[in-house]
Amino acid sequence: MVILYYPKCSTCKKALKYLDDLHLEYEKRDIIIDHPTKEELIKWQSLNDKPLKSFFNVNGKKYRELMLKTKLPFMEDDEIYNLLASDGMLVKRPLLILDDKLLIGFKVKEWDQVFKNED
Template sequence: MKITVLQYPPCSTCKKALKWLNDHNIEYQDRNIKTNNPTKAELEAWYHKSDYPLKRFFNTSGQKYRELNLKDKIGTASEDELLTILATDGMLVKRPLVIGSDFVLVGFKEAEWEEKLL
């Protein structure tokens, strides 16, 4: 199984997630979400491949999210507008983000990861 993990190195949750992958000998391609920001096309494809609502892809605890007052926009903006906003800055995207051939995982929930990756 080939997976890509989008993560931000200083993020404690990302560190925990990468440790979990390494502990379970799961190979992955690492991608820094800040320096290699996901494109709108990538985000749209991942969103449609996932079972998540689009708002789940937002890093709601991030500083940038609060600065842009996105809490109010998420309920009223179109899917296209939200994807455009997400694509402007990797720090707006919830992480870690795991992309597999037929699944997407948003955030680190160990039970969910075990189900998809083990």
């Protein structure tokens, strides 16, 4: 299990605490220093049941600066992967990569379904 996080992100801190409270082992990866590659994003998208655009940090400064809200609907997948791989600040965090599943962002109910088998 690998978690991509941003150390200054309060949501990421909550996600790390969640994992620690369950005594789960995981590898931490700073999303800014070691951002996802295009190949990783393509692989992870295959584990994801959400649209490709769900990888974007829509509340981020960079997302707004690039006016991606209006541009994304007209972009090809390859272009989107390249953009996401270019800057970790564009990627929604935390990203939790499991063997057969990907969790984007920290939503307790969603994480509980995975780790506590709650519906």
